[in-house]
Amino acid sequence: SQQGEEDPQALSIQEGENATMNCSYKTSINNLQWYRQNSGRGLVHLILIRSNEREKHSGRLRVTLDTSKKSSSLLITASRAADTASYFCATTFTGGFKTIFGAGTRLFVKA
């Protein structure tokens, strides 16, 4: 089964609103990453948070990690139509290359 599970599966908001996506995982991780994918294209790395970090910011993105609950959230503030995409969390196991992606959240931002 997938290491990371995300909710909601789909999210539709108005431009300017905030979007929050959640990711849960099952086993110990080295780090957790968030990626964005525009329709039918390659994934773009957004942000990486390590297992010993609790919060990280990058521009309009804020990521939190709660290792006790094995969960992470991605907050996009002041969303724009260009943020419309699928967002995936991905976990990497300690000392390895294996990366498992969550089911993803499809975000639609209406102008």
Place this chain on the structure above:
Amino acid sequence: DTEVTQTPKHLVMGMTNKKSLKCEQHMGHRAMYWYKQKAKKPPELMFVYSYEKLSINESVPSRFSPECPNSSLLNLHLHALQPEDSALYLCASRQGLAGGETQYFGPGTRLLVL
């Protein structure tokens, strides 16, 4: 140059054909990945090459055959595929075990098997 390139962008093949997907990066990365992605699903890991050696094979059917001729190139040879193999095939690279964990993805090859 932070680009991973993939060719072709689109591929249509019959079940008896043999074709190859190509991936190239010039970032000096020593780990390269193949993923398969079906519509509205997350990428599924297929293979990982580390320092030109196959380090992970996620029980992929033998009709998919990866090859890493050198540290910049990664191929995926396709033979006797099934219609259910139709998907977006993504290549990615990262620095290596001692380097960053960020993966850089190519735009993908959209494969249709008839």
